[in-house]
Amino acid sequence: MSTSRILQTSARRALIRPTSLVAKFAPPAAFATNTHYVQRRQVTQQVSQSTGEEILAKQRLRRPVSPHLSIYQPQITWYLSALNRITGVALSGSLYLFSAAYLASPLFGWHLESSAIAASFAAWPIVAKVLTKSALAFPFVFHTVNSLRHLTWDMAKQITNKQVQQTGWAAVGATAILTLYLAVGL
Amino acid sequence: MASALRPTLIRQAFAAPAKQLLSRNASSLGPAARASLLPQVRAGLVRDALPASRAGFHATGAKAILTPLPETIQGTVNDPAPVPPPSPLHGSYHWTFERLLAVGLVPLTVAPFIGGSLNPAMDAVLCAALVIHSHTGFTSCITDYIPTWRMPKIRKACDWLLKFATVIAGVGLYSFETNDIGLTAAIARVWKA
Numbered sequence: 001m002s003t004s005r006i007l008q009t010s011a012r013r014a015l016i017r018p019t020s021l022v023a024k025f026a027p028p029a030a031f032a033t034n035t036h037y038v039q040r041r042q043v044t045q046q047v048s049q050s051t052g053e054e055i056l057a058k059q060r061l062r063r064p065v066s067p068h069l070s071i072y073q074p075q076i077t078w079y080l081s082a083l084n085r086i087t088g089v090a091l092s093g094s095l096y097l098f099s100a101a102y103l104a105s106p107l108f109g110w111h112l113e114s115s116a117i118a119a120s121f122a123a124w125p126i127v128a129k130v131l132t133k134s135a136l137a138f139p140f141v142f143h144t145v146n147s148l149r150h151l152t153w154d155m156a157k158q159i160t161n162k163q164v165q166q167t168g169w170a171a172v173g174a175t176a177i178l179t180l181y182l183a184v185g186l
Numbered sequence: 187m188a189s190a191l192r193p194t195l196i197r198q199a200f201a202a203p204a205k206q207l208l209s210r211n212a213s214s215l216g217p218a219a220r221a222s223l224l225p226q227v228r229a230g231l232v233r234d235a236l237p238a239s240r241a242g243f244h245a246t247g248a249k250a251i252l253t254p255l256p257e258t259i260q261g262t263v264n265d266p267a268p269v270p271p272p273s274p275l276h277g278s279y280h281w282t283f284e285r286l287l288a289v290g291l292v293p294l295t296v297a298p299f300i301g302g303s304l305n306p307a308m309d310a311v312l313c314a315a316l317v318i319h320s321h322t323g324f325t326s327c328i329t330d331y332i333p334t335w336r337m338p339k340i341r342k343a344c345d346w347l348l349k350f351a352t353v354i355a356g357v358g359l360y361s362f363e364t365n366d367i368g369l370t371a372a373i374a375r376v377w378k379a
Contacts, residue, residue, distance in 0.1 A: 053262065053263060056263050057259055057263050060257065060259055060263055061256075061257045061258075061259065062257070063257055085323075085327070088323050089323070089324070089327060091320075092316075092319075092320035092323055092324060095316060095320060095355065095359075096320065096351055096352075096355040098358075099354065099355040099356075099357075099358030099359045099362065100351070100354045100355060101358075102358045102359075102361060103354060103357060103358035103361055113365075114366050114367055114371070114372035114375050114376060115375075117372075117376050118375045118376045118379040119379070121376050121379045122379035133377065144292075144295055147288060147291075148292070150288075151285065151288060151289060151292075154285055182377075186377065186378075
């Protein structure tokens, strides 16, 4: 018998030996009032290879899915990266929609010539103009400014965590100023 | 000596209550004790938003948006993930081409703000670059969000839809460039209207 085994056994005996009245009378009381537990061992079953595969396949079908986006802490790093794609899709989607609409405009009698759009836009109230310009300028400015960061990372520069955060906030600031300038100042 | 004792002591002290809490078979409990114990067990193990069968795996609640499709198994359970055949056209060359295009778009984007608008030739170059850049961008989105191994038919449909849309956009922009005053000039005109 090894030393540690002897120690374990004696420690277990020391624990089992009743040391107080509660310890002495609790087990019989539990039996008498039917509040004790009976420990049952899990019985293992021998199954064939194919049955085992089936059980495994069923378990695989109930595998957990990876955590959703919203469990991650909001951080400037991945928020701007996501926003870069969102603004890009918005810009490209607008371009595609306008091109398709321009191509289809003779069929429906729409007037999408620049002169017609400019004439109708000029008649809008100033608030609507500024809001529309902001809505168009924001994705354009952000995607342009943030793309410079992405292109910098592609050269493996400015790539430490701190630098990414700093350039990220710089991009946010530049986007705010330039969007405001395009919407109001230009 | 302490290290030799510790596991046994800890096991003795904690094993019994833990087993009681986790045991599914509480039939040896009195009804009152069972009623008081089971809500505790449930609260500890099961989140309300999840089916009981999956609760053991999950530590967070279910999210309603972009719920994944049901799990499927192709082949047998222990097949390795298939590795696509390597191709420089879909790898490094493709990547480099995309970067060159993006870098090229920077001066084309900035120039109109300095010169007022682009000349027709540069405007056509800008439009072509924008269409290709948009196409590769949309391709990346489709590749990321609609994987072939999961939704092969929707993926194929989206790929063709994008090709169709890009052709339409290209033809539409060509029409605009040849009939109108050019993209940058048109934007400047509307912007200053």
